[in-house]
Amino acid sequence: MERTFAIIKPDAVAGKKAGQILARIEEAGFTVKGMRLTHLSKAAAEGFYAVHRERPFFGELTDFMSSGPCVLLCLEAPDAIRKWRTLMGATDPAKADAGTLRRDFGTSIGNNATHGSDAPETAAFELGYFFRGMETL
Numbered sequence: 001m002e003r004t005f006a007i008i009k010p011d012a013v014a015g016k017k018a019g020q021i022l023a024r025i026e027e028a029g030f031t032v033k034g035m036r037l038t039h040l041s042k043a044a045a046e047g048f049y050a051v052h053r054e055r056p057f058f059g060e061l062t063d064f065m066s067s068g069p070c071v072l073l074c075l076e077a078p079d080a081i082r083k084w085r086t087l088m089g090a091t092d093p094a095k096a097d098a099g100t101l102r103r104d105f106g107t108s109i110g111n112n113a114t115h116g117s118d119a120p121e122t123a124a125f126e127l128g129y130f131f132r133g134m135e136t137l
């Protein structure tokens with residue numbers, strides 16, 4: 001079993017797509033081991049995406065991620081990191097395969113509905129950034 005960290009981003013929550021996305025997550029075989037609705041501060045978004053701080057889109061990204069509520073998730077499945085990235089699809093919804101979450105719910109590379117960890121080390125950092133031990137099962 002493996003765990004990964006996921007976010008249902010502010011665009012999807014504002015668009016009332018969180019329920020549909022959670023249904024797709026469960027239908028794909030993940031078990032939700034942690035879940036919290038939150039509204040990130042700009043500082044919390046900047047800390048989370050610190051690896052991107054030199055990128056030209058960092059300000060836009062952290063403004064967007066702190067623009068409204070999002071859903072934080074700890075997901076478990078065999079090969080969860082790769083499996084969740086496959087279900088999300090490519091970062092840019094226009095390039096994402098049919099049947100993926102970003103293709104179905106994203107509208108631009110910034111407003112792309114979901115986030116997922118890209119490697120085991122990233123998953124450990126991201127899960128630890130948002131969930132204390134007692135907050136995941």
Ligand code: CMP
Pocket residue numbers: 052057060061091109110111112114115116
């Ligand atoms: P995510 O998987 O959350 O990781 C970093 C995010 O930066 C990515 O999804 C995109 O939403 C966002 N991003 C990447 N490239 C750009 C870009 N060129 N303009 C705006 N946002 C971007």
